Amino acid sequence: MKTKFLSMVLLVCFGLSYAQDKVKYTDEELKMLKTYYFNEGFNKPATQKVSTVIMKDGTKHRGYCKTIITKKGQIAQMVFKDSITDKKETYDADQIKEAFLYASGFEKYNKVTEKFSNYGMGKRNSLKKITSNDQIYFVNQTVSLKNKKDDKEFLMQLINPDFSDYIDVYHDPFAKETQGVKFGAAPRIGGGIIKSYYVKKGDKVLWLHKADFEENYDFLFGDSPEFMAKYPYKSVDWDWFSGLVVAYTKMRIDAM
Numbered sequence: 001m002k003t004k005f006l007s008m009v010l011l012v013c014f015g016l017s018y019a020q021d022k023v024k025y026t027d028e029e030l031k032m033l034k035t036y037y038f039n040e041g042f043n044k045p046a047t048q049k050v051s052t053v054i055m056k057d058g059t060k061h062r063g064y065c066k067t068i069i070t071k072k073g074q075i076a077q078m079v080f081k082d083s084i085t086d087k088k089e090t091y092d093a094d095q096i097k098e099a100f101l102y103a104s105g106f107e108k109y110n111k112v113t114e115k116f117s118n119y120g121m122g123k124r125n126s127l128k129k130i131t132s133n134d135q136i137y138f139v140n141q142t143v144s145l146k147n148k149k150d151d152k153e154f155l156m157q158l159i160n161p162d163f164s165d166y167i168d169v170y171h172d173p174f175a176k177e178t179q180g181v182k183f184g185a186a187p188r189i190g191g192g193i194i195k196s197y198y199v200k201k202g203d204k205v206l207w208l209h210k211a212d213f214e215e216n217y218d219f220l221f222g223d224s225p226e227f228m229a230k231y232p233y234k235s236v237d238w239d240w241f242s243g244l245v246v247a248y249t250k251m252r253i254d255a256m
Helices: 002-021 027-034 113-119 210-221 225-230 238-254
Strands: 051-055 060-071 074-082 088-092 096-101 136-143 152-157 167-170 196-201 204-209
Touching (some): 167 238, 210 238
Antiparallel strands (some): 051 060, 096 136, 196 204
């Protein structure tokens, strides 16, 4: 009985100590951190809108993306129909530098630039070449799919083009979402949080899963002591990932 009592006291003390060590945020800070800033990912391009593909040799093609061939959801090949000649060509991802496509059907492009003005980011755009809010930006990246396969080149959708100065985040078409909690016949609470992305920092591209967030936290943000002091891992949540990338980017820019 005494042992059980001592164990309970130790647990309570540990919990209080842990809570005291966590950083507290204002309502405004929490609102910023909990806002989702990434563009919506999409999996199928529109076939009737004129898209642009820029090859590694600098040539540019305008036409219609008729078909894509994917591996684990990432574009490995593209069948492209020229808007002038109507000629169809098949391009491998390793031939393409970048592409500006459009979402098909109900897959909507999420315009995030409006959100930044509330938190000091303004409407700056690190990808000056993007001129249309309707275009979806894809870029060639060499990556190991799910960190398990050999490195190969794919066309991947950049979902943070407006704040990709230091960290690039790419859509994972096979990403799962959290399910939330359900009590009896009541509606499900929470859920819908994306569990994985592909992330590039410096020359390294990795598949970042919710379960590996702590392991990679220092790699992502550790080169900013100011950020690590304000947002230590034990004080944040995976659900805040896009807000954390925004905050990190702003701190790095302000420190320049």
